[in-house]
Amino acid sequence: MKRIFFIALLLTSANIFAQDTEVLFNNADKSITIGATISAPKGHNSGNAVVLVSGGGVQDRDGKMAGHPYFKLLADYFNSKGLTVLRMDDRGIGKTTGQYDLATTADFADDALSAIAYLKSRKDLKLKRIGLVGHSEGGAASAIAAAKSKDVAFIISLAGLALDGQSSLKFQNEDLVANAKISDIDKKRSNEINNLMFKTAYQYVDSVNMEQKLNDTYNEWKKKDDAYFKTLNIEFDHFRFPVYSYVMNAVKPWYRYFLKFDPVNFLPKVKVPILAINGDKDLMVRSEVNLANWKNLPLKGGNKDVTIKQISSMNHLLQHCITCEPQEYAQIKEAITPEVFETISKWLEANGLM
Incomplete structure (x- = not known):
């Protein structure tokens, strides 16, 4: 990857679990300026970090979907476990330049790698391992990124795509x-x-x-x-x-x-720990076939360090649901089911990441 050129660093605000810092940096070929927030945990700091990778449809850094700021909630959660978090605006929204509808999943993977490169350059953060947390298409982008670069230390896929x-x-x-x-x-x-x-x-x-x-x-x-x-x-x-x-x-x-995307070209090349969580009522990313690929394709490349979890009655936005149709998302008060956080916590602890 080419060198990342930094644009600016602006202190914004703090939350209960972390100190939030707004940053701007360029992607590898300097064609895109990426706007993001880094949340460095207060108190306990594990020295590890995650970059949040969004799914289909243009989203800001808080990942606002159906009235819920999913990525902000995920950032708070990971901060509470001692991890630093970088969440970014998608191309063409917020402070990130470019055109979202002209970009591909491979471009989103490269943006995630640019975010990792930026975090690695921040010596003040003293980071040891940096992973990717991808939702939906963001799971596929995370797989592409991890197959391409050894900078990705682990992957957590949430309702993530692992099917052609x-x-x-x-x-x-x-x-x-x-x-x-x-x-x-x-x-x-x-x-x-x-x-x-x-x-x-x-x-x-x-x-x-x-x-x-x-x-x-x-x-x-x-x-x-x-x-x-x-x-x-x-x-x-x-x-x-x-x-x-x-x-x-x-x-x-x-x-x-x-x-043309086929995870067969990427997942067997991923050698890092993977956690994949999908809901059995997800109408956007069918659970069983995608979880099977998350498990079996890395295994073809010799990677046995994969954990998969199917959560009952959970939709694409990680909520317990009734009809589970997209129209219902905004009607559900629960943003992310506690079982998601419980599963992630156990996995983080087992992998020495918190």
Whole structure:
């Protein structure tokens, strides 16, 4: 990795567990300025640190999702265990420059490595080991980063992705559709067009004609679907596929990279301790298949130091849930279930990190 050039260091505020410092630093090629907060623990300091790596969708450094500041809560937790925490604004939000929708999971992995390089340069922090804590897509970015650099000392994956992009999209949409309050007929139609579009996008992922091919696929399906619907003798058709927004997103760099992403290319190269926690009611990242990959792919590379944990009735945002649909996230008062913290605490202690 190239040298990181520092921009500024500004003292901001303190919290119960730590002294917060706002920092700015550049990524490796100096194309992006990253805004972040470093929280150094008060009292007990283990000399270890974590960088928080966010999931899909642009987020600020506090990781505000469904009204809960997830990353701020995680920072407070790790500080209480004696770990220093760096949490950063995603590209294009807060004090981080760049355009989020032009970046890929690999770019987010590089941003995490830039954050580690910055922490290592801060001799005043006297850090021994620096790990990555990734949520959702941030788990995949953490795996990419750890496969690329020995600077990553450990990984904690929270609802983290360890499945290839095409399968992940397929399972995610099937699970969301299965839980949706729509008719069985519309569920069938939804799965049919989703899978057709995913297959077409994958087939033409490196083609300049991807947009045209996706539109052709949709138009051909629509003709057949219209004919099918007429046979049902239903007065009104409420089913809609958002073809315009789908195609516009699919042709961008993130989607193209994600379709080709395969953890087989990264996780066997990860030689550091891993903790992976997923919820069995997660509709965005299917628990069983992802946890299996977190366990088995590092093992292919000889890494047996992997702990996996499935938590019952937990959704993608680490909350105990009832319907577990995304619409429910904001209605749940609990931000992060205590079982997540309990699992992390045991693992930190077992690995001498707290």
